[in-house]
Amino acid sequence: MAKKEKTPSQTPMMVQYQKIKDQYPDAFLFYRLGDFYEMFNEDAIKGAQLLELTLTTRNHNSDNPIPMCGVPHHAVQNYIDILVDKGYKVAICEQMEDPKLAKGMVKREVIQLITPGTNTEVGSESAKSNNYLTALVADTSNHKMGFSYADIATGELKAATLADSNDLINEVMSLKTKEIVVNSTVSATILDQLTKIGILVSHQEEVTVKAETSYLMQGLENKIQEKSVSLLLTYINVTQKRSLAHLQRAVSYEPSRYLKLDHYSQYNLELTQNIRTKKKSGTLLWLLDETKTAMGARLLKRWLDRPLLSKAAIEDRQNKVKVLLEYYFERSNLQDELVSVYDLERLAGRVAFGNVNGRDLIQLKTSLQQVPKIKHVLDTLETPEFDEILKSLDPVEDVAVAIESAIVDEPPMSVTDGNLIKDNYNDQLDQYRDAMQNGKQWIAELQASERKITGINNLKVAYNRVFGYYIEVTKVNLSKLPEGRYERKQTLTNAERFSTPELKEREQLILEAQEKSAALEYTLFTDLREKVKLAIQRLQKLAQVISTLDVLQSFAVVSENYRLVQPQMTQNAHDLQIVQGRHPVVEKVMGRQSYVPNDIRMDPQTSILLITGPNMSGKSTYMRQLALTVIMAQMGCFVPAESAKLPIFDQIFTRIGAADDLISGQSTFMVEMQEANQAVLHATQNSLILFDEIGRGTATYDGMALAQSIIEYVHDHVHAKTLFSTHYHELTALEDNLSELRNVHVGAVEKNGELVFLHQVENGPADKSYGIHVAKLAGMPEELLNRASDILSRLEEENQGKTISAVTEPRKQLKINEEAQEAEKPTTVNEDEQLSLFSEKSVDPKSEKVLTDLKTLNLMSLTPMDVMNLVNKWQQKLGK
Known part of the structure; x- marks a missing residue:
């Protein structure tokens, strides 16, 4: 879609097209020509390929014909959606004057630039998700970034200050944004990272926030956030060119x-997207979503993305869920009313944009009429938990009454063709309608009269848009017409059409009434739309309250269906006790009878559970179910267990599953180390860490050394609750040797040579590995x-007595010299200290080489893996 050079042979229309196209070089330009939107040049070539259109040419007889393709104006939205979903921008160029009245070229201009982050026309399934447009600015002086996001369809607008690119990637991945707006302050490195993960980067340098939107930034915490929001609002104004009230x-x-x-943890835990299918089915969101409204479904996803840290706020939600769980019939009545509530957030957005139609207003009226019924249901609960919600349920009755009095119950899609406003709403409109009705009655009477005068029984009086009203007579009956009475208007194959002076006069009156009636209806409709626009903020607050109710009732339904219980939440207490806990999604898929529940017990003195057992036995499920239980609890939902006592966690880190990062060219093991590093560096004692098979992506000694050192580091320095x-x-x-570590294992038994998984987690380590048995099952x-x-x-026989064991002694030495290591000062242990690690018995010849090695060994410069390799080498030399 590069800029095309203007040539002397270009027509005035193509000159106009190219001038507009030059303003939008990175977008497909949909150029309105009559009933079609046309694309030319490179837009046409690429558009025809992407949209599967026929590619033609303009001026095909010239030496350089212009590539061209088009789409019908009435079906344009479908083609726009296809391009935007593929990550492209579309500029809509409309005719700004009536071609019949234009002098010279019809004036045209772009009325909207539709981009992946600004598209508001969504299908029913997409309506359950937000489409966030994001913006980013950087402050090099303090290495901070201003970040903001908005959903143009719903009006949501938020801002944050981010510390580094990791925070940024987590935010954009969590929000699932398709487009981010940046300025020149953002580094090329960050832009490259964003592009690699598939986000469209749009550049906006000039910032001109309009007065009517400047108040939106009041109350932001700092200047960097204000700059980000200013950039975002400018881009929205530039692209949308319409009201953002x-x-x-x-x-x-x-x-x-x-x-x-x-984002690693969200992906690994399959919170909103199934790892295999990339769909919602099989995720925690899939399990929890029993919402009845699109806006409730969106709020549920936001709660899932951002579980709470406040004990009071968590318990407030859970207590409301408890009430709804206990009041079954009232909850059923609430669900019945919520079903009839449409998407108030997006309806308010359409009102602001000015593209709301009669059917949208009927949906708004229907939704508002449910509010008194919802209030009545909550009144019957007679519990204080819902007092605040009751006070906030504003039925916006004035808007509902205004729509009810003005709009017909089944309005047409168009707002300009009439038949939209009720009778008796406006006196002038009633007069026009009376004139039209009387005119149509006069036409019917004229037809009967003319048939009687001429004796032609099939004579008819009819109307079309081109010729207006006419009298039609078949050719075989033309001889029956009295001379001088009719004026010929049109000749057809089998008939002639005529008019009379009286018919012309009446036609003018009828058509004038129709035209004025349709124009007046549109004026009345826009007046009503402006009245509704004044109530947008009230409608948005109402939407928030109803959304909250919807999510809470969804939690209650899920809690009842899957036997969930209210957990006991503790702040700053590291006591975790889950009795008969379950993985809620796996249980739903497998069925209640097939799933084996398990306890998870970690008192304040236990920070690590070391889990052993064969593959496929349920270790990963056991780990994931703890994370999902924590997330559900801190969302305000009940949890899958017989009982649960949970601390409030600040972060969850996971290293589960194996995946290459092909985009960055990183192996499975590198991804594993990066994810483990995030936990080691950023976890606190209030965090939850899930490490599944750390070290398996490299050699045995390397892997085991890393696994042990990670366990020791987490145990000694982090103290987070960890499942390893x-x-x-x-x-x-x-x-x-590690006081806060406890062994558990997933049970399995052999019966007649077959491996049977018990899926039961028991205390103590597993007695053996079952790799070959699992291969048999495969x-x-x-x-x-x-x-x-x-x-x-054979391997077991050859290595009998040479079993590798965890290295504990070097860790003690390392810990003694921890301060020296932190200061990066090499420390040499003297020979006497080295030899004191071994027996002082006399040395036989076989040991001379070992002692020689020991005398020259700088123990503190070695890793645990190096020590293990040396010990193994010495044992072989000594014949032990």
């Missing part, structure tokens, strides 16, 4: 005020399995 005042938010889940599953059974020995060939068993037996 529904945008709400910007709210500052701090990501740290909510339970933090980085592993196949390195040697690590279970750490329980003897359907491996019998010959292959037999060979594997033979190789395993």
Whole structure:
């Protein structure tokens, strides 16, 4: 879509087209020509390919014909949606005057630029999700970033201050934004990161916030947030070119005020997207969504993205869920009323944009008429938990009454063709309608009269838009017409059409009444729309209250259906006790009878559970169910267990599953180390860490050394509640040296040579690995399995007595010299200290080489893995 050079042979229309196109070089220009939107040049070539249109040419007889394709104006939205969904921008260029009245070229201009982040026309399924447009500015002086986002359809507007690119990526991934607006302050490195994850980067340098939107920034916390919101509002004004009265005042938010889940954790835990199918089905959102309104569904997703940290706020939601759970019939009545509530947030946006139609207003009226019924349901609960919600339920009765009195019950889609306003609403309109009705009656009487005068029984008086009213007579009956009475108007194959002076006069009166009636109806409609526009803020507040009610009733339904219980929440207490906990999504898929529940118990003195057991036994499920239980609880929902006592966690970190980051060219092991590093660096004692099979992506010694050192670091420095599953059974020995670590395992038994998973988590380490048994379950060939068993037996026989075990002694030495290490000062242990680690018995010749190595060894410069390799080497030399 590069700029095309103007040539001398260009027609005036193409000159106009190119001038407009040059203003929007990065967008498809939909140029209105009559009943079509046309694309030319490179837009046409690429558009025809993307939209599967026929590519033609303009001036095809010239030496350089112009590529061209088009779409019908009445179906344009579908084509716009296709392009925008693919990440493109579309500029809509309309005719700004009537071609019949224009002198010279018809004036045209772009009335809207539709982009991935500004598209407000969504389908029914997409209506359950927000479409966020984001903006970013950087402050190099203090290394902070101003970040903001808005949903143009609903009016939501928020801003935050971010510390680094990790925070930024977490935010944009969580919001699932398709487009971000930046200025020159944002570095190329960050722009590259955003582009790699598939976000459209739009540039906006000039900032000119209009007076009517400047108040939206009042109350922001700092200048960097104001700059970000200013950039965002400028871009919205430039692209949308219409009223933004529904945008709400910007709210500052701090990501740290909510339970933090980085995008890795959200992905690994399948909160909103199934890892395999990329769909909603099979996710926590899928389980929790029993909402009855689109705006309730969106709020549920926002709550899922940002669980709470405040004990009081969490318990407030849970107590409301408890009431709704206990009052079954009242909850059913509430659901019945919510079903008839349409999307108030998006309806308010359409009113502000000026593209609301009669059917939208009927939906608004219907929604408002449910509010008194909803208030009545809440009144019957007779509990204080819903007092604040009751006070906030404003039925906006004046708007409902105004719509009821003005708009017909079944209005047409068009707002300019009439038949929209009720009778007796406006005296002038009633007069026009009376004239039209009388005129039509006169036409009917004229037809009867003419048939009687001429004796032509099939004579008819009719109307079309081109020729107006006419008298039609078939050719076989033309001889029956009296001379001089009729004026020929049109000749058809089998008939002639005529008019009379009386018919012309009446036609003028009727058409004038029709035209004035339609114009007056549109004026009355726009007046009503402006009245509704004054109530936008009230409608938005009402939408927030109804959305909250919808999510709370959804929690109550889910809690009843899946036997969830209210957890006991504790602040700053590290006691975690879950009795018969379950993974709610897995249980829903498998069925209640098939799922095996498990306890998860971690008292204040236990920070790490080291989980062993065979593959497919349920270790990952056990870990995930704890994370989902925590998220559900801090959202304000009940949890899947017989009983639960939970601390309030500030962050959740996960390293579950294996995945390459192909975009960044990073291997599974690199991704694993990065995710583990996020936890090690940023977790606190109030965090939850889930590590599944850390170290499996590299060699055995490397992997086990890393796994052990990570466990020790978390144990000694972080003290976060940690579930660490592993196949390195040697690590279970750490329980003897790490006071806050406890071994548990997932049970499995062999019956007649077959492996049976018990899916029951028990205290203590697993007794053995079952890798070959799992391979058998996977359907491996019998010959292959037999060979594997033979190789395993030989390896066990050859290495009998040489089992690798966890290294504990070097850790003690390292801990003694921790201060020296932190200061990065090399510390050398003298030979006497080195030798004191071993027996002082006399040295035999076999040991001389080992002692020589020890004398030259700088122990403090070695990693645990190096120590393990050396010890193994010495044991072999000593024949032990």
